[in-house]
Amino acid sequence: MADAHEHVMTSAALGHGAAGDEHAHNPNLQHHFYSMAQQLEASTFGMWVFLVTEIMFFGGMFMIYITYRMLYPEAWTHGSNHLNVTLGALNTAVLICSSLTMALAVRSAQVGSRAGQVINLILTILLGSVFLIVKYFEYAEKFEHHLVPGPSFNATGIIPIANDPTHQQLFFSIYFMLTGVHAAHMIVGIVLMTVILLMAMRGKFSPSYYTPVEVSGLYWHFVDIVWIFLFPLLYLLGAHVGAGHAG
Amino acid sequence: MSNEHIITPVRTYVAVFVALLVLTGLTYAVALGDFGWMNTPIALAVALLKASLVVMIFMGVRYNTPLTKVTVVAGFFWLFILFGLTLNDYLTRGWLGVPGR
Numbered sequence: 001m002a003d004a005h006e007h008v009m010t011s012a013a014l015g016h017g018a019a020g021d022e023h024a025h026n027p028n029l030q031h032h033f034y035s036m037a038q039q040l041e042a043s044t045f046g047m048w049v050f051l052v053t054e055i056m057f058f059g060g061m062f063m064i065y066i067t068y069r070m071l072y073p074e075a076w077t078h079g080s081n082h083l084n085v086t087l088g089a090l091n092t093a094v095l096i097c098s099s100l101t102m103a104l105a106v107r108s109a110q111v112g113s114r115a116g117q118v119i120n121l122i123l124t125i126l127l128g129s130v131f132l133i134v135k136y137f138e139y140a141e142k143f144e145h146h147l148v149p150g151p152s153f154n155a156t157g158i159i160p161i162a163n164d165p166t167h168q169q170l171f172f173s174i175y176f177m178l179t180g181v182h183a184a185h186m187i188v189g190i191v192l193m194t195v196i197l198l199m200a201m202r203g204k205f206s207p208s209y210y211t212p213v214e215v216s217g218l219y220w221h222f223v224d225i226v227w228i229f230l231f232p233l234l235y236l237l238g239a240h241v242g243a244g245h246a247g
Numbered sequence: 248m249s250n251e252h253i254i255t256p257v258r259t260y261v262a263v264f265v266a267l268l269v270l271t272g273l274t275y276a277v278a279l280g281d282f283g284w285m286n287t288p289i290a291l292a293v294a295l296l297k298a299s300l301v302v303m304i305f306m307g308v309r310y311n312t313p314l315t316k317v318t319v320v321a322g323f324f325w326l327f328i329l330f331g332l333t334l335n336d337y338l339t340r341g342w343l344g345v346p347g348r
Binding site for chain 1: 261263271275278281290315318319322323330333
């Protein structure tokens with residue numbers, strides 16, 4: 001280890017990557033790591049530690065869902081029937097596609113294909129944007145039908161008294177909280193991917209250094225996983241009862 | 248620390264992608280039928296399978312070091328503690344027949 005250190009200090013004196021100096025290291029290797037592979041693995045580990053905090057973040061909200069669903073199962077089933085299953089399923093497919101393009105973007109960086117990185121990152125961003133646009137239309141529908149918690153909730157009486165509108169309002173609060181926080185994560189993900197796309201277009205990544213792509217890819221996949229759980233829990237609850245009549 | 252990083256072939260990614268779409272369809276189809284108390288466990292089991300595919304293959308955890316793998320497991324372990332102990336409270340309310348317990 002001391003030997004490797006000497007070589008690094010020597011090449012620093014000569015200038016990193018001096019021509020013909022076989023001990024020169026990749027300019028992207030930070031000095032507290034001893035190899036590119038270790039740097040990548042440490043960064044991956046670090047991102048997973050962050051994702052564990054995200055698991056607990058969403059976990060808290062899922063716990064709220066679980067508790068109140070347990071207490072008011074009827075309101076949950078009826079509330080779920082107001083959600084648009086088709087749009088929810090479409091969004092699920094869109095995010096799964098974006099996970100594929102994201103994985104392919106990382107792979108393109110691994111094999112050194114700049115075109116592959118750019119195309120797949122653009123597709124990932126587009127698919128993420130489609131998700132948000134669909135979400136916008138879903139939310140708009142909720143506003144139109146007076147299903148947003150607050151003073152005008154159920155103003156048109158779309159929810160009959162027998163279906164427990166009081167606790168359905170609670171369901172919708174939780175619906176907006178869960179999908180809203182998820183959408184916020186999607187927005188962050190899209191901004192992140194735009195930055196990565198710009199770096200990829202400038203040729204910053206190579207088979208020996210693609211850590212930022214890998215690590216932001218992990219974030220993207222995680223947001224997809226959250227939706228994979230949200231879809232059945234929110235949209236499919238009452239499917240066997242009222243066959244998801246939209247809105 | 249291995250220097251040759253294993254690169255997953257495109258067809259593996261596409262196969263997982265197709266599997267995820269099929270499982271989504273399965274989730275929906277199963278939701279249309281009524282299996283009584285088993286509705287939720289079935290839906291969650293399918294979701295868990297989909298999440299596992301994403302974690303192991305799309306996120307590449309199957310090729311990560313044991314340290315990273317332990318971290319992933321730890322995250323879900325703590326989540327289950329959260330669920331378990333909170334439900335331990337709510338599910339046992341009223342058992343003692345004493346007001347407020």
